[in-house]
Amino acid sequence: MTPATNFAKMKRNLLTMLVVLGLLHSLNAIAEKSYRLTGVAKVYKTAALEEPNLELPVNPALSAVITMRDDSFSLNYDGASSEGCAVHINKRYPFSFNSAPLGTYEKLNKFLQAKFHVGPDDWSTMYLLGDAASSSCTSLQFAKIYDAESKLFLLNGPYLYMFERELRPFKDANKSLDCLKARTSVENLICRDPRLVKMDGSVNYGFVLMQTRYSKETSYEDPVRIEQMKWISQVRNRCTTTDCLLKEYTSRIKYIQTKVSSTYPSYPEEEEF
Structure with missing residues (x-):
């Protein structure tokens, strides 16, 4: 058997091993x-x-x-x-x-x-x-x-x-909205102003802190979640100007501070967990 033939055989064996390992990895991932x-x-x-x-x-x-x-x-x-x-x-x-x-x-x-x-x-x-x-x-x-x-x-x-x-990454609830996915007029208003983007992140982070302290469960019937969704739909989403959003976000952050300050005194900055 010539060196060239040996090399070709080794190459085929190596390719076969790689295919088998790939199939085993796929089967394990499916399992x-x-x-x-x-x-x-x-x-x-x-x-x-x-x-x-x-x-x-x-x-x-x-x-x-x-x-x-x-x-x-x-x-x-x-x-x-x-x-x-x-x-x-x-x-x-x-x-x-x-x-x-x-x-x-x-x-x-x-x-x-x-x-x-x-x-x-x-x-x-x-x-x-x-x-x-x-x-x-x-x-x-x-x-x-x-x-x-x-x-x-x-x-x-x-x-x-x-x-x-886990088919896709879950949204980090501590962060502000993803401006690449902004769809509504309110979301676009927020994303055009760096101050509002930061404040939106502070409100989201504060919501997580409120749930951590007050929620007894995490569901659509959780009172903390209901109150947050009500603020978004009935207060934030009714704004049509940047000034209105700045006012409502400032008010919301102050409200969250009253709810969590005894446990998380540094809010609205992120705590070191």
């Missing part, structure tokens, strides 16, 4: 799906004052992530120094729902619609998780997880946690 925590809602009241096992996702861009594998679910927070934890799947079933206190599929549907504006029509699988070896996995211990292609929810204690598939 793993990541979902980011975007909402938490209390399903039922308990006698004791209970806090959710997972932190409220007041800024989804930095919240908890669940990764689903063939035999387990793993949990981690963005910025965590460790690799998080994993809990094995004990059993899996086709989707059905009869968990107390919601009880029925119809009640679950109403709950999901009210809290997260989603319905359960595409839920496909239910997973029963096992014991957790680490205390950092408390929220997954013996939990029930219901899976759809683009989202899943986890039932643990009195709380339901909503996760969404």
Whole structure:
């Protein structure tokens, strides 16, 4: 066999190995799906004052992530120094729902619609998780997880946690609006004035701080969220001039200061967490 033939054979083998490694990587990527925590809602009241096992996702861009594998679910927070934890799947079933206190599929549907504006029509699988070896996995211990292609929810204690598939980066709620995506006349007014862009970021950051301090859940029925959305729709969005926006943003920032100053005295500047 000539040197040229040997070289050609080695080249073919190398290409074959690269193709196989690429396929294995693709299969592994398909086998793993990541979902980011975007909402938490209390399903039922308990006698004791209970806090959710997972932190409220007041800024989804930095919240908890669940990764689903063939035999387990793993949990981690963005910025965590460790690799998080994993809990094995004990059993899996086709989707059905009869968990107390919601009880029925119809009640679950109403709950999901009210809290997260989603319905359960595409839920496909239910997973029963096992014991957790680490205390950092408390929220997954013996939990029930219901899976759809683009989202899943986890039932643990009195709380339901909503996760969404990480198909694109989640917006950083601490920051001002993305002026490349400005559509309305108000958004364009804000983006034409650097002062308003900065103030919009301060208001968004203040909203995150208010949720961190006052919210008991993160859902469409959260009073802090309702009040913020009301200010945007009924106050900010009615402005037609820069002067009006400057006035309303200044007022909003002062209001947020009164709500969070005892906990976050440096607001409207960002805290060092």
